[in-house]
Amino acid sequence: xxxxxxxxxxxxxxxxxxxxxxxxxxxxxxxxxxxxxxxxxxxxxxxxxxxxxxxxxxxxxxxxxxxxxxxxxxxxxxxxxxxxxxxxxxxxxxxxxxxxxxxxxxxxxxxxxxxxxxxxxxxxxxxxxxxxxxxxxxxxxxxxxxxxxxxxxxxxxxxxxxxxxxxxxxxxxxxxxxxxxxxxxxxxxxxxxxxxxxxxxxxxxxxxxxxxxxxxxxxxxxxxxxxxxxxxxxxxxxxxxxxxxxxxxxxxxxxxxxxxxxxxxxxxxxxxxxxxx
Amino acid sequence: xxxxxxxxxxxxxxxxxxxxxxxxxxxxxxxxxxxxxxxxxxxxxxxxxxxxxxxxxxxxxxxxxxxxxxxxxxxxxxxxxxxxxxxxxxxxxxxxxxxxxxxxxxxxxxxxxxxxxxxxxxxxxxxxxxxxxxxxxxxxxxxxxxxxxxxxxxxxxxxxxxxxxxxxx
Numbered sequence: 001x002x003x004x005x006x007x008x009x010x011x012x013x014x015x016x017x018x019x020x021x022x023x024x025x026x027x028x029x030x031x032x033x034x035x036x037x038x039x040x041x042x043x044x045x046x047x048x049x050x051x052x053x054x055x056x057x058x059x060x061x062x063x064x065x066x067x068x069x070x071x072x073x074x075x076x077x078x079x080x081x082x083x084x085x086x087x088x089x090x091x092x093x094x095x096x097x098x099x100x101x102x103x104x105x106x107x108x109x110x111x112x113x114x115x116x117x118x119x120x121x122x123x124x125x126x127x128x129x130x131x132x133x134x135x136x137x138x139x140x141x142x143x144x145x146x147x148x149x150x151x152x153x154x155x156x157x158x159x160x161x162x163x164x165x166x167x168x169x170x171x172x173x174x175x176x177x178x179x180x181x182x183x184x185x186x187x188x189x190x191x192x193x194x195x196x197x198x199x200x201x202x203x204x205x206x207x208x209x210x211x212x213x214x215x216x217x218x219x220x221x222x223x224x225x226x227x228x229x230x231x232x233x234x235x236x237x238x239x240x241x242x243x244x245x246x247x248x249x250x251x252x253x254x255x256x257x258x259x260x261x262x263x264x265x266x267x268x269x270x271x272x273x274x275x276x277x
Numbered sequence: 278x279x280x281x282x283x284x285x286x287x288x289x290x291x292x293x294x295x296x297x298x299x300x301x302x303x304x305x306x307x308x309x310x311x312x313x314x315x316x317x318x319x320x321x322x323x324x325x326x327x328x329x330x331x332x333x334x335x336x337x338x339x340x341x342x343x344x345x346x347x348x349x350x351x352x353x354x355x356x357x358x359x360x361x362x363x364x365x366x367x368x369x370x371x372x373x374x375x376x377x378x379x380x381x382x383x384x385x386x387x388x389x390x391x392x393x394x395x396x397x398x399x400x401x402x403x404x405x406x407x408x409x410x411x412x413x414x415x416x417x418x419x420x421x422x423x424x425x426x427x428x429x430x431x432x433x434x435x436x437x438x439x440x441x442x443x444x445x446x
Binding site: 127128130131134135157159160161162163 | 278295296297298299300301340
């Protein structure tokens, strides 16, 4: 029988093992004249609002790498469970992985309890994980959903504090979006009014903040129904060119024309199917 | 943001410092008190709640940056207020904390009297908060007041324009 090797139980806290390796890599790169690639951030506008029958979540679609737009149409509203969605601002990888981990754990939890997951549970799981990493996971989230206790909306900060509110905004464009909310929010709005309010808040972030841009995505969650509208509003369509640099055939006169056929022989043809299961 | 967090039915704590640290401590102690009160079969003492908060604040004092004031009512000693700054545990007639507290030390020292009635105490607290909110840039918004006595717990919100005004306003 093979001997069993006892694996070291994982110690708590953040693993700083790779920091030394990163320093060495950065040093050698600087010597050869390059530089480390910048972490991709979703300099963002995300927001959420509680209306009469549920919550509306909204997000822009620009992802930046320093001062360059890395992705003009990225999706910032992440699935957590059939009745709970989460918008993410901050480091793109952190928001993506954190929401996926909590989504997976929440599904296992709901199978274990035999009940539909609650927004407060997702909030607790997210805040406890982010607090454990002491802010090193740069994920600022807007969590919204509808469960047996009604519609709920939370904002979650990278260090692990949360606020339960009727309307929240996060990201670099949060001040622009919050200005719109503070002006026009009313409790118990109808769905159409809430969608218009969120659309205008995200638009304020898109047009007044450099880190946010492109389209507006909306997610309307109500009891038993989820409307994932992507894109809801293409606020920044690429313009159509009025002229063309292509010349029509015949602009340049043809003097002589000589055609020589090439004798090519087909040697081997093989098709390998990719395992896409 | 409601900075008054329930630890038990008749025990609340006031949060200050880092929001993440303070919220986490309050939620951990809420859970520990739940277990403790089931074990002893009755409502926990305010001193127990304050001790649990103090234990976390002291053990992790290098890593945490939060000050929780624990207050409540129990059958043994009636109404009590405990300060747990930096990991100490001390029972006091009143306690103040947070960035705005520096501005009102003089006011509370001068105005506090022993044996005040419930309404006088509520007025004392509201006046203190209002003065601090006026002077401290990091404090403001609305005031949350929680009154705990033998009969029960009462939460009240006092909006901006209902706060008492003093000179210069």
